[in-house]
Amino acid sequence: MDPTMLVDNPEWLLIVLAPVFIICMLAEYGLGQRNHRLPANSRYSLPEVVCNFTLAGMHQLADLLTGLLIVKFYLWLFGWRLFDIEISVASFIALMVLQDFCYYWFHRASHRVRWMWAAHVAHHSSENMNFSTAFRQSLMYPLAGMWLFWVPLVIIGFEPKWVVFVVLLNLGLQFFVHTQWIDKLGPIEKVFNTPSHHRVHHGTNPQYIDKNYAGVLIVWDKLFGTYEPEVETVRYGVTKPVNSFNPITVTFHEWRELWADAFHQPMTIKQRLKVLLSPPRD
Numbered sequence: 001m002d003p004t005m006l007v008d009n010p011e012w013l014l015i016v017l018a019p020v021f022i023i024c025m026l027a028e029y030g031l032g033q034r035n036h037r038l039p040a041n042s043r044y045s046l047p048e049v050v051c052n053f054t055l056a057g058m059h060q061l062a063d064l065l066t067g068l069l070i071v072k073f074y075l076w077l078f079g080w081r082l083f084d085i086e087i088s089v090a091s092f093i094a095l096m097v098l099q100d101f102c103y104y105w106f107h108r109a110s111h112r113v114r115w116m117w118a119a120h121v122a123h124h125s126s127e128n129m130n131f132s133t134a135f136r137q138s139l140m141y142p143l144a145g146m147w148l149f150w151v152p153l154v155i156i157g158f159e160p161k162w163v164v165f166v167v168l169l170n171l172g173l174q175f176f177v178h179t180q181w182i183d184k185l186g187p188i189e190k191v192f193n194t195p196s197h198h199r200v201h202h203g204t205n206p207q208y209i210d211k212n213y214a215g216v217l218i219v220w221d222k223l224f225g226t227y228e229p230e231v232e233t234v235r236y237g238v239t240k241p242v243n244s245f246n247p248i249t250v251t252f253h254e255w256r257e258l259w260a261d262a263f264h265q266p267m268t269i270k271q272r273l274k275v276l277l278s279p280p281r282d
């Protein structure tokens with residue numbers, strides 16, 4: 001396949017990677033789960049796998065529908081770019097690193113701003129961890145404002161199609177950190193986000209909450225004080241369990257609660273904004 005086709009049509013990237021994702025899940029299920037090499041909370045249960053896949057489909061569809069609008073906005077902003085950046089190996093690596101830096105702040109905001117947590121909670125509400133957990137995404141990310149975090153890359157002068165491609169590549173690479181099959185990876189742990197680091201991110205153990213926001217590089221967490229190594233066995237999920245395999249409930253339950261808290265009682269606009277923008281409740 002011509003790789004430039006994927007840059008011109010980045011929405012195909014995750015579809016092209018789908019066979020790799022499926023092989024990994026079949027291997028984790030066949031070699032890990034069926035040979036009892038994995039803990040009970042790594043189990044593939046049909047209702048949850050169906051829920052995870054449906055969430056991925058809903059997310060892809062929402063991205064396709066809103067992507068056109070977002071790319072139009074990026075192209076308009078691109079007219080005000082600071083530099084003209086040709087894509088070469090060096091500038092592509094720079095774009096990957098800068099996008100990963102923006103991803104760190106997007107992800108940190110998704111945990112610390114309730115408006116954004118309402119979308120991101122779908123990714124965290126499973127009490128299991130296996131490759132299929134990576135498919136738990138929310139169709140509400142465009143409304144939550146994910147696209148705002150990549151605006152600096154367009155303003156700097158990276159072409160919007162390359163920005164979108166790298167955002168989706170980062171998301172695709174994160175599939176591989178959602179597993180209990182892989183233990184620690186030696187020196188790789190020092191620089192890159194790994195399954196061990198990301199297991200911590202999904203933990204409800206008090207010391208693991210709001211830690212390891214990394215996309216590809218763990219160095220951002222080490223730099224900005226949110227790094228925590230995996231020591232104690234991780235308990236997965238969220239502090240307020242959703243207890244549902246219904247993708248609609250998983251997607252909207254926190255939005256419903258947020259709406260009730262912000263709009264069902266008399267408050268000033270400032271108080272409402274405070275509810276929407278404060279950290280999530282325990």
Ligand SMILES: [Zn+2]
Pocket residue numbers: 107111120123124201
């Ligand atoms: Zn998260």
Ligand SMILES: [Zn+2]
Pocket residue numbers: 123134178198202
């Ligand atoms: Zn995750």
